[in-house]
Amino acid sequence: MGFTIGGMRDNRSGTRRRGRSLRSTECTAVAEYTGLWGWDVARGARAVGGACSCGRTACPAPGAHPLEFAPEIPAGATLDEVGRAWADMPGAAVMLAVGRSFDVIEVAEPAGRRALARLERMGLPLGPVTATPDGRAQFFVAPGAAAELTDLLYRMGWDDPDALDLRGLGAGTHITAPPSDRGGLGPARWLRPPALESAQPPEARLLLGTLAYVAHRSRA
DSSP, rough: OOOOOOGGOOOOOOHHHHHHHHHHHHHHHHHIIIISSSEEEEEEEEEEETTTOOOOOSSTTTTSSSTTTSSOOOOOHHHHHHHHHHHSTTOOEEEEEEEEOOEEEEHHHHHHHHHHHHHHHTTTTOOOOEEEESSEEEEEEOOTTTHHHHHHHHHHTTTOOHHHHHHOOOOOOEOOOOOOOOOTTTBBBEEOOOGGGOOOOOTTTHHHHHHHHHHHHHHO
């Protein structure tokens, strides 16, 4: 089944070339996510002009959710396998399944950037970090962190994640991965891309004190 943004095909040669280039970039990225990092990838909807390519007129999250009818591309999939999957839905967004290989701790991007710089200076173990087009920084941490976030913060002397603008994302959620657009707002970006030395995301407790402190200072 074909998948096109907005349900329309553009036959102009320039558009086809740009489409092939984008798909090549996305396929390479997905193959890296599945083959090198062991992440499951979902094919997601796109938002065009405020409407969601999933076809629902009242979609609650236009361009920011997996396509229900598209099977996931599992960890371990090769570039050829990814290419065949993307050929079926060439306009799909790249989305990573959270709660399996990693959870996510999300904070406002300005605070996340300052916390990232501080954590790097401290030499603490770090995993990948993305920036969303709506101004959030997403830190990859070991699975299970989202369910434990409130308790972890309480043990560190912080009472309320909402007051710190910290959010945990766990099983059942997805994030948009570079180079894909999210919700028509622009592309997701890497603040700290995945690397061989950080293949395993760190335990949340190693980062959380710094994230909470910087988030508190930022909101104050």
